[in-house]
Amino acid sequence: MALTEPLDLLDGLPGWAVAFELQARQEQSRSAAGRTRVKDFGQPLWVGSWVTRTILPNTLDIWHARLNHAMNSQMTFRAWKSSRCRPIAHPGNSMLPEGSLYAIGANDNTVRVEDLPGVTLSIGDMLRIGTGLYEVLEPASGDPTAFFTIQPHLWVGTATGQKVVISKPWVAMTIDPGSVSTNVSPATGRGTLSFTATESR
Structure with missing residues (x-):
C-alpha cells in the first residue's frame, strides 16, 4: 500500500x-x-x-x-508535543470530546470554545483548530468558555465552527x-x- x-x-x-x-x-x-x-x-x-x-x-x-x-x-x-497529548487537568486514557470554535477575538489570538463540557483547559495545554496548532496561555472552562489567549495568532482562514481537538492535537x-x-x-x-x-x- x-x-x-x-x-x-x-x-x-x-x-x-x-x-x-x-x-x-x-x-x-x-x-x-x-x-x-x-x-x-x-x-x-x-x-x-x-x-x-x-x-x-x-x-x-x-x-x-x-x-x-x-x-x-x-x-x-x-x-x-509528547508531554501534552491531553489537557493537564485530564490525565489518563479516557475518551475526550472534540469541541468547536465558538468565537474569535478582534486581535486573532483570543478564542472562545464550545462543546467541551466538563473540560478545563490549563496554561500550557495544546489545541488543534482547523489545521493550526496552538498553546493555551490562560485557563479556560465552561461551555462555551470565556475568551482566552492562545499562541501563535490564528492562521488566515480559521473560522468559527471549525473543530477543536484536545486529544493528541497535531x-x-x-x-x-x-x-x-x-x-x-x-x-x-x-x-x-x-x-x-x-x-x-
Missing part, C-alpha cells in the same frame, strides 16, 4: 519529543548607527526535536529507514534535511536515533 501524507510517523516511535516550541521567522539587521531592526517574514512555526531510547539493531534499522524516507521525500507527518511537519542522526554502539549494535522537524505550511 502506498504511503500517504500526513504520515503517522510518531505512532510507535520508541522515543520522546525533547523540544517542541515556536520559532520566529525573523531577520535581524544592524544600522550604521548601531540600532538593531527586526523584520518579520510571517507567523512563527512549530519546531520539534525527537530522540529515541536505546533500541535493538533490527528496530534501529526499521526506524532509520522510515525516518530517512520521510526526510528525503519531504513527506509531511503528524507531529505533537500539526503537519517535515523532517529537516540532514537532521536524522544515529549513535550506535560498535560492541552491541544497539543505538539511538534523533531528528528535528519544522511545521509545514
Whole structure:
C-alpha cells in the first residue's frame, strides 16, 4: 500500500519529543548607527526535536529507514508535543470530546470554545483548530468558555465552527534535511536515533 501524507510517523516511535516550541521567522539587521531592526517574514512555526531510547539493531534499522524516507521525500507527518497529548487537568486514557470554535477575538489570538463540557483547559495545554496548532496561555472552562489567549495568532482562514481537538492535537511537519542522526554502539549494535522537524505550511 502506498504511503500517504500526513504520515503517522510518531505512532510507535520508541522515543520522546525533547523540544517542541515556536520559532520566529525573523531577520535581524544592524544600522550604521548601531540600532538593531527586526523584520518579520510571517507567523512563527512549530519546531520539534525527537530522540529515541536505546533500541535493538533490527528496530534501529526499521526506524532509520522510515525516518530517512520521510526526510528525503519531504513527506509531511503528524507531529505533537509528547508531554501534552491531553489537557493537564485530564490525565489518563479516557475518551475526550472534540469541541468547536465558538468565537474569535478582534486581535486573532483570543478564542472562545464550545462543546467541551466538563473540560478545563490549563496554561500550557495544546489545541488543534482547523489545521493550526496552538498553546493555551490562560485557563479556560465552561461551555462555551470565556475568551482566552492562545499562541501563535490564528492562521488566515480559521473560522468559527471549525473543530477543536484536545486529544493528541497535531500539526503537519517535515523532517529537516540532514537532521536524522544515529549513535550506535560498535560492541552491541544497539543505538539511538534523533531528528528535528519544522511545521509545514
